[in-house]
Amino acid sequence: MVLLCCIYRVVLDIKDENERLKRMYANVEENVYVNIDNYYIYGTHLNMEGYILKSELDNFKVEKARILIRDTEGTFNECMAILNDEDDRYNFGISSNINEGIDLETLKSENNYAVFAKLSGTDEKGKYTEKLYSLKNISDVKENEYYTLTKNGKNNKVDIVFNENVKSLELKSRECELPENVYDIVIDSGHGGTDTGAQYLGYNEKDFTLDYAITLKKKLEEYGYKVKLTRDTDVRTPSYGANSRSEIPFETKAKLLLSIHFNSSNYDENVGGVEIYSPNHANLTFAKSLADNIVDFVETGYSINSYMKKADGVYVRTFTQQEIDDFRKEAQDLGYDFYESITTDTNYLFMIRETGGKITGAYTDGRDSVGSYNHYLNSNISAEGYLLELGFINSTQEIERFKNKKNEYIEAICKSILDNYNKEILN
Numbered sequence: 001m002v003l004l005c006c007i008y009r010v011v012l013d014i015k016d017e018n019e020r021l022k023r024m025y026a027n028v029e030e031n032v033y034v035n036i037d038n039y040y041i042y043g044t045h046l047n048m049e050g051y052i053l054k055s056e057l058d059n060f061k062v063e064k065a066r067i068l069i070r071d072t073e074g075t076f077n078e079c080m081a082i083l084n085d086e087d088d089r090y091n092f093g094i095s096s097n098i099n100e101g102i103d104l105e106t107l108k109s110e111n112n113y114a115v116f117a118k119l120s121g122t123d124e125k126g127k128y129t130e131k132l133y134s135l136k137n138i139s140d141v142k143e144n145e146y147y148t149l150t151k152n153g154k155n156n157k158v159d160i161v162f163n164e165n166v167k168s169l170e171l172k173s174r175e176c177e178l179p180e181n182v183y184d185i186v187i188d189s190g191h192g193g194t195d196t197g198a199q200y201l202g203y204n205e206k207d208f209t210l211d212y213a214i215t216l217k218k219k220l221e222e223y224g225y226k227v228k229l230t231r232d233t234d235v236r237t238p239s240y241g242a243n244s245r246s247e248i249p250f251e252t253k254a255k256l257l258l259s260i261h262f263n264s265s266n267y268d269e270n271v272g273g274v275e276i277y278s279p280n281h282a283n284l285t286f287a288k289s290l291a292d293n294i295v296d297f298v299e300t301g302y303s304i305n306s307y308m309k310k311a312d313g314v315y316v317r318t319f320t321q322q323e324i325d326d327f328r329k330e331a332q333d334l335g336y337d338f339y340e341s342i343t344t345d346t347n348y349l350f351m352i353r354e355t356g357g358k359i360t361g362a363y364t365d366g367r368d369s370v371g372s373y374n375h376y377l378n379s380n381i382s383a384e385g386y387l388l389e390l391g392f393i394n395s396t397q398e399i400e401r402f403k404n405k406k407n408e409y410i411e412a413i414c415k416s417i418l419d420n421y422n423k424e425i426l427n
Helices: 002-024 205-222 285-298 321-334 350-359 396-404 406-421
Strands: 028-042 045-053 061-071 076-080 082-086 089-093 111-122 128-137 143-147 155-163 168-176 185-189 227-229 256-263 275-277 309-311 384-392
Touching: 002 061, 002 111, 028 350, 045 128, 061 082, 061 089, 128 155, 128 168, 185 205, 205 227, 205 256, 205 406, 256 350, 275 285, 285 384, 285 406, 350 384, 384 396, 396 406
Parallel strands: 028 128, 185 227, 185 256, 256 384
Antiparallel strands: 028 045, 045 089, 061 076, 061 111, 082 089, 111 128, 111 168, 143 155, 155 168, 275 384
16 A cells, blocks of 8 residues: 555656646747757856757748746746847847846746747748747756855755756756855955065055955855955965966856955056956946945045046956957967967956856966966856956055045945845746
């Protein structure tokens, strides 16, 4: 009798699972897929790119695309997607901004989701119609895992899996204990040890950055986040290798990286101002929030620097053609292979470029060896990175702010983080 009851429960479980799958995959086109050749997670968002061949659409002329996310109960949410008409195919993507897409922080725990492309247009008879297509993974990366930011002492683990049986993307969210080596946020204090950074009137940038990083870590921990520092003493943290500035964000599976710096320039020493550096091809809302909150809380100003400025206090620093030409000549002179993928779109700042893997254009060239190689060069999951120049160390007025208004700087940064990551949960 016990054996029969167990078999009966197994049969019911299988039946329930089949019903859930039917709800998730209802009205999805069969044997025609959107091919995903690139997907990645930058910060908290899943983004992807791919295409669907026109020859497989039976004269269905696609005009618009959306992303549809459906759970096992059949409940769904939608978001916009990108569609480009190109010869024999329609190119498909979620967003042109690397920090946008499907917000993995909004997925409910203990729930499964399937992701589809919802394409709208006219059929062979000119009738407007909408069709759902599964997403077939043809990239080199088959699956990934994501740990949500700590909220109310809890975390979810999200498994990102392309189900080969139904050729579609599934997101499986479960509450979990955060592994010991996984963190929410990494704080990098610029320079350290023999690398003093900017200097002025006996003040060293490395001392301010360490002090601010330690204080910011403590404050974020009060808000419940798990935070890792790239250094907590006056040492020079290596750029590459295990426990390095470039690899700690990957090793800890962090969602956010903030690199703290204090500027120096030839400007009038009493001017100063805030500069927040964002990755290229990113939505700048968070960067703008950081700049605005610092200005408001500290009662300081935006930098007057106009070079590669995107908004007050917000900058995107990429390579210039002159810098690329200079590096190419250096490679020729020293006899190593120049990394040809560097373009004027490539992020220039090390702590933004190298901590984003292939998403932000991390690179290596013929000079690199075991000790100077980014092992996460081709990673498709990374922290979202920003470099914060909080002010100018060669301004006597700014130095007084750094010494007397540290708590205001810290609270401003924390407010931006709390506002940005206090996300609604999907219904």
